[in-house]
Amino acid sequence: MAPYDDWNKTEDDEEEEMQDASLFEGKHDVILFCIDCSPSMLQMREDERYEDTKTCNLMISLEASMQIMKRKVLVGPNDAVGIMLFNTTRRNESGQAGADIKKGTFVYQPIATIDAPKVMELVQLLDEARESPDMLKETFPPMTDARVPIGDVFTSCNWVMRDGAPKTATKRIFFITDEDNPHPGASGTRLITSARTTLIDLMQAGVTVEPFFISTDEKPFDPTKFYASVLLPTNITDLDDVTDDGPAPILPESISITRMEELLAQMRFHEVPKRALFSVPFTLAPGFTIGIKGYGLITEQKKGTYRYFADRGDKVEPVVSRTAYVDEDRDAEVDKTEILYGMDLGAPSGDAEDEEEAKELEVGTRTVALGSKVFYTAEDVRNFRTLGLEPGLKLLGFKDRSELAFEDNVKHSIFIYPDEMSFSGSKRTFTALLRTMIKKKKIAIVLALTRRNASPIFCAMLPQAEKVDESGWREPPGFHLIPLPFADDIRAAPVLKGFRASDELKEAAAKWINKLKVKNGSYPPDSYPNPALAYHNAQLEASAFREDFDPEAFEDLTLPKHDMMHKRAGQLMHEWKEVLLEDETANVIAAPTAGRKRKADTEEAAIDEDEIRRLHDKGQLHKLRVEDLKHFLKSKSEPVSGKKGELIQRVEDWLDAHPRV
């Protein structure tokens, strides 16, 4: 979590409202996988997924790390990852990264931006380990006699982070272990204290620890034995409050206790660091304000854009780009702070009598008396956008849930969760509001200015109740902030009249629709990975590993399941088509024009499809005029560009693909 308020920064970019995604790109994410290497983690057993192969917890952990790396490198090419093992006797050699860290810990990969060789190294290690089961044990000999104090592990993490992570990055440690009580016995208390102290050090360095505890039936993981007293809630209000006699301390939010097989799934949950888009006050009424944070739970994931590189002979280096603003006539670059804002001066008029004056008035300049102000400063411009409002949400009132129409949408929603850190009492107030709105089936209308350089928008606030399923909190409690369109965003319907279906046809349609309906279904985002993005990334990855990309192996999961559809409803669809062909209204010849038709369309009766088919059968399509061909193609939503030959070809293609019914 960002330890300070993102919205408090003034962005440099006054010109365009920032896209949400760029907020994420701006910050690097650093993950250090910190994996237990004790004998139990190295215990080989049958792999449930593949026959005749053996695996162990360490191997699965490394594999999960590798998968996360592969995913991260595509989402955030600047993100960095490292791998550290503990409870191993292997030491880093002096001079190497990690040489000076605590005994019992070993840096396998120091923190660095993910790159292809690094991923390959891990892939090879895993391949070898699968071949020879003892390989991991030999490479990373476990400590058999004792365990490293967890405090030492955290200290080593701190040092590794310090050496490799950039200052501004989000820094996280994915801490994987299967031992719920590493320090039983008399020294336990002391070691708890030291673990805690070192963890606080980590937190103060801006590092969060996200534990993944592995639990098995034989060896269930009980966090209260050791870790409950070590780990801190991520949203601690005051470090000193975290004492045992504090007001009912609450467990940290992000503990995952998981079975080994679900480790990757759990990690993917945490793959992107949870960062708030904004943290602002929410004014419910004058003098009644709580704190909230906004999260982008839905953000369009786009393909990475290409970058420019310089070929320096021996290697290829990325270049950085910089935008400068220049007075072209003078070829002088202008400092950002001196830039003023105003209206495009436009080209001088072409009228003859003005020519002289136009010359006098140099193109692209405006001359005024000394001391006059005719342009705005960046602050002025921002004020025009915000109308002097401060960032925050302001409640305007409540409406029935049914008032929020399907078409009241322009962009993705933002999730709102209370922020106890900025206003104490936010959580109880927020929860009370949430419960009440769910009970009364209400939405709220709010005025929102989410960042200082954004502009105010109206939003509907849709409550979401907390829903639990086996794997944890599936649907978090909170509000979805749905931006409403302004009058300026609403387009009028261009078509106002049309022929309508008879009841008979409607019922025929209802039959197959019913067959194709998923009773308790909804739109399932998880079932639809973005095929274009995956296709692109697969090629990128293949290219990075110098492998061949096989387009045949690629599966597009978004394609409709045709076989099932036809099996279920094919016959009914066919019946509907027959009713349609018989339908009286459908066979009206002259279409009532919807007002906006060009002359060419109406001037002459178009040659109908039957006639065209007849000509096609005789191979006489060339007898048609270009207009007729175009008209036909247009009615089939086909492109109408190109020469006559191309048009004929296109008509033929279409007719071949659509045989007479």
Added chain:
Amino acid sequence: MPAERAGYTVTMFLVDVSPSMGKMRQVSVSGKDGTTSDTIEMTNLEWSLQYVMLKIQEMIFNGRKTDKCGVILFGSEETNNIINDENGGYEHVSEYIPIAQPNATTLAKLQALEPSTVTGDPIDALIVAIETQDRFLNKKRTWTRKIYLLTDGENPIELEDWEATAKKMNSLDIQLAVIGVDFDDDSLKEEDKSKIKRANETFYHTLVSKLDHGAVGNCDYVLQEVSRPDVREVKSTLSGTVLRIGDTDNRPKEAIEIMVKTSKCTALARPKSFKKFARRRRTAAADEEAAKDKMDVDGDEDKTTFAQLRMRSEYYLEEDKAGSVKPEGSVAGSVNGDADGADGQDKRLVKVEKEELVRGYKYGASFVPAPEDDFARLPTRKGMDICGFFPQKNFRRELAMGEVYYVWADPASPMQQVALSSIVQAMNDGEVAAIARWVKTDKGDPRMGVLWPSVFDDIDCFLWVQMPFADDVRNFPFASLEMLINKKGEVVKEHPYLPTNEQMDAMERFVDAMDLMDAGEKDEDGNRQPWFDTRLSYNPAIHRTKQALFHAAVVQDLNTHPLPPPHEELTNYFEPPRRVLKRARAAIEECKRVFNVREVPKKVARVRKDEHVRAHDEDEDMLLLDRQSNRAGPSQSQRATQSGAFTQTQKTSPTRAQKKPAVNDSDSSETEPEPDEEEEELLLNSGARKPERAAPPLPTPARSMSPDSRIDRNRAPGRIVGFTYPLRDFKKNIERGDVVTKAVEDLAFVIKEVIVRPFSPRRFDEMIECMHELRKVCLEEDEIDAWNIFVRELKHTCLETEPGNEQFWEKVRGIGRPLSFISQPEAAKAGGKSAITESEAQKFIQD
């Protein structure tokens, strides 16, 4: 009126420049902060010309060659018009700007207009305009002809033969608008106006009543109307595609294919962008040229030229100081997205030409060359495929990702219309929605979405909205708000995080009271409608930006002619309706009491003394960032005001700032940075609690430098406003209400003291902010004289005493009118009195 064809218009502006137009008037403009209002003075001519210029600016903005205008003056000293040239007569009417497409010069010419010493006849001008326009258009009958006549109606009109003129105008289909200065309209009736004006007004009304297209308007009203948000109705273009159900390639007998057209239903509109400009510095060559020009252009050195800037991209390679390029992937972040990375101290930037660059992708730190035509695209086929149906009630509204589209059946084909209609109606009856995959062009990227049936009065169609792919959804973990578990693993039932029954009751009453379903206007049957309608909610940024752009283009100086306030329609929905707030008052008070929400003072991370490894703290970066933004200007003052507004909310916990050792003590004493805002806040807190401890151990050496820093909050004896946080102290005292006069006096004292101290430039912005606040309070609390005396003294202190501070006064002068005297009109508005006239106030600050 039927829809007008854009462009193909000649507009004539007839401007009355008679001496009476030189009368001064008060015009309200928006104040410094953009929300309050101020008044300035200008002549009626200047004022009514604003309308002409805004109209012309709109034409320039649209940039149509077929949108032309001309300006004719009446009451001008000279006579210069085509009728006079040929037939004589028509005195004191002159064609000032010939008909042409307007540009910046047109505006400059209008700005130069001054009232004359003679009067002219509006009907003469009208006849000249009709003739000039007609000759220009010659045979072009299809063009729209418009005439705007601007006058104060104070001068005699020759009422002869006007019927013939009206007839002529009708025959040419001319639209006439008479814009009158202080003419009566529905909302305004001025009682004490001259007889002649009253008669003239009556005449203009008679005149337009005889016209097919004519209107009389009040100048005040039309000026407001130009800033009214207008939504240009955009009808989206229809683009053709195919709606498919089933496998049309292999099972055409069963598969369904409907020809459809899509168009946008909502489309995010953005504010117009500003262009960038910068003051042009004089070069030696330019000076020379200016010297040459001096012969014909007087006083050129008193001018400033601003040049429009263009964007230029430059590319750099990062190198170590040593000269070698950093090895790949050695340290995270070595590959940096932008050049302004703060960690570039020991790096050198080497410029490279774009032509030498190759395109590629980053796979982490690895380089992947982009193939010639980029990577292969997913082979897809244009069209919209239905993947299945699901009940509408299961639709998750919050997943909708973007703009909404209409999907229509081909408007030219009854068959397609009937087909689509049957599906829409069946889905509507069955309350189902469809999952649909849409590919806009062949090889285009597929998008997933939901098709929603929509039944209009005369047509059925679908609405489509994009839904997220698996990749687009982030499943961040959030803690439960209802289930709290303590460290022993037990569920906690009572906790400050959980609302009590009393709190729940209060919230319920609050939600009921704040209901908007009956808070709107009444309909025809007298039933109250819901309040808030998207169709009446204008994007304030778009319209305010446009207004600002236009305004800056038509005035000569924004200091003397600030932007008028935003049109009230823009901020219509900025506050809950009054009715509702009134109804909810009791519920709000109760909520405030039972929920007892308090602002938490911001924290600064503690630095541990015993820490052997001092890891870099992110908060230090924040300090850097903040300092940067302070330099950028606005945020500091804004934040200060914001936190000022919160001072009444009680702080919950004492912070640990008192215990905190100074951060980077050694550096800061050297650089004396502006204290960070958070520290300020802490400082205040500790100060309020433990005044005696406040000063010495604090991490903000900058201000404790001043001589009496050890005294409580740095107050001079007997003063209630201290030197350290004058604005905060002031606001606190004003809130108390009973010490206003004393607080005003003391803040004035502090400002005058601070600016003559050494290092005062550091506090200029803060002092200016204090002045704004002081003036505001003086105006509101009837301390107007105190303010007027203060600014006079301040000017004196700055300019005429030793050491003085001319620099500071320059700054005040730069702000201008908003910090000058409070004038009588201003005072009257706030219900007070002032002995100072508006022009005195203007003059005082400009001298």
